[in-house]
Amino acid sequence: MDAAGATTRAKAGHLRYFILLMLFILTSVNYADRATLSIAGPAAAKDLGLDAISMGYIFSAFGWAYVIGQLPGGWLLDRFGSKRVYVTSLFIWSFFTCLQGGVWVLGATAAVIALFALRFLVGLAEAPCFPANSRVVSAWFPTKERGTASAIFNSAQYFATVLFAPLMGWITHQFGWPWVFVVMGGLGIVLAFVWSRTLHNPKDHPRMGQAELDLIEEGGALVNMDQPKAKTADDDKGLQWSYVRQLLGNRMLLGVYLGQYGLNAVTYFFLTWFPVYLVQARGMSILKAGFVASIPAVCGFAGGVLGGVVSDRLLRRGHSLTFARKAPLVVGMLMSTTMVAANYISTEWLIVAVMALAYFGKGFGALGWAVVSDTSPKEAVGLAGGMFNFIGSISAITTPIFIGYIVQGTGSFNGALVFVGANALLTVLSYLVIVGDIKRMELVKTK
Numbered sequence: 001m002d003a004a005g006a007t008t009r010a011k012a013g014h015l016r017y018f019i020l021l022m023l024f025i026l027t028s029v030n031y032a033d034r035a036t037l038s039i040a041g042p043a044a045a046k047d048l049g050l051d052a053i054s055m056g057y058i059f060s061a062f063g064w065a066y067v068i069g070q071l072p073g074g075w076l077l078d079r080f081g082s083k084r085v086y087v088t089s090l091f092i093w094s095f096f097t098c099l100q101g102g103v104w105v106l107g108a109t110a111a112v113i114a115l116f117a118l119r120f121l122v123g124l125a126e127a128p129c130f131p132a133n134s135r136v137v138s139a140w141f142p143t144k145e146r147g148t149a150s151a152i153f154n155s156a157q158y159f160a161t162v163l164f165a166p167l168m169g170w171i172t173h174q175f176g177w178p179w180v181f182v183v184m185g186g187l188g189i190v191l192a193f194v195w196s197r198t199l200h201n202p203k204d205h206p207r208m209g210q211a212e213l214d215l216i217e218e219g220g221a222l223v224n225m226d227q228p229k230a231k232t233a234d235d236d237k238g239l240q241w242s243y244v245r246q247l248l249g250n251r252m253l254l255g256v257y258l259g260q261y262g263l264n265a266v267t268y269f270f271l272t273w274f275p276v277y278l279v280q281a282r283g284m285s286i287l288k289a290g291f292v293a294s295i296p297a298v299c300g301f302a303g304g305v306l307g308g309v310v311s312d313r314l315l316r317r318g319h320s321l322t323f324a325r326k327a328p329l330v331v332g333m334l335m336s337t338t339m340v341a342a343n344y345i346s347t348e349w350l351i352v353a354v355m356a357l358a359y360f361g362k363g364f365g366a367l368g369w370a371v372v373s374d375t376s377p378k379e380a381v382g383l384a385g386g387m388f389n390f391i392g393s394i395s396a397i398t399t400p401i402f403i404g405y406i407v408q409g410t411g412s413f414n415g416a417l418v419f420v421g422a423n424a425l426l427t428v429l430s431y432l433v434i435v436g437d438i439k440r441m442e443l444v445k446t447k
Contacts, residue, residue: 019198027153034122036181040180059400069126073127082136098186131385133150139201148312150369159301162297165293168180171183256375258427258430267362269403282351295356299360303360306363311324325367332365340417368388375440379443
């Protein structure tokens, strides 16, 4: 960094880092609420009489709705802004999380249906949140800090496991699995009120200093993204399908989307089946599995933050944006494929070490949201983020179901680990073969 740049940064404030801290906290709760069933699942399955296939479908309920809600969620963000959509989404998904704790009062069949439906509604409500994170980072951070910022909010998914998996395991052990949902849902409702008082547009924030505003705006932050605009004819058209077609017709973005699909297969294995794997395949207690599951998550968190830092450092040292984003991503996802080695290991601590390496690699390579911030058309940042999450989150549907069938059909998790490792390799190939140069896409506006 040159001397002038260092001086400018020193004079600027740090309000953007407080906004990033809030994104980190909210994303931690977001992922913890997705993972509630993975911790409570073994006890709930025993009480409700669920087999592996049934559990796979219930795990996937979140994914079905999450995928369905991506494009509408992205459009809502571009239409109504990050704050209104994010706060509403957080309150609604937390409310439905609370309700899951009450399904035990129903009969077994009705409880399964209710649990599936409530998980579906949680997924629908959470749909706009990661595109909203991407919009907030695009508005609050200059390009050369965006990789780190995106990596930090994305790494919250690992921190969620570190903090909440032991807590949820303890709650299940001490009070029963329904209380996991009540506690986590209640926490989200409280945070919805906090976020409503915290998030503002950069230019509207009461604590924003002019030096920091100049720094982020001159560095490429889209500070005017949520500023009030004059109403146009396009506002009444709803979702712009011409924009959707252009996003899907762009080879670079298609490669990014496919890469996120493969990366998310690793994510959803750890979010859904990993604690079950520890209990059923490795003979751990539910309480122990909750604590052990946090070990790979610590490594995932470290990898997630480090990947963003390395990417931005490469960028500041003069490397191209393409190399700075791709290099950590490819290296990290190659590390993730090592989870297959757990099939040939019986020593408990070594299995945990292999899984920790795989999750570290996944975190190190999880730069997809930084790439979205770098490449999304300025007119449709929310929609582009929604499309990215739409395709990537199909893994939230397919991964739990495929693993359920593999485990049920073979009586083993060996094939499941091979399946997840192959998806990590798919991400590597997508970025090396399909993506090409990483740059901001320009939309062609239609009349």
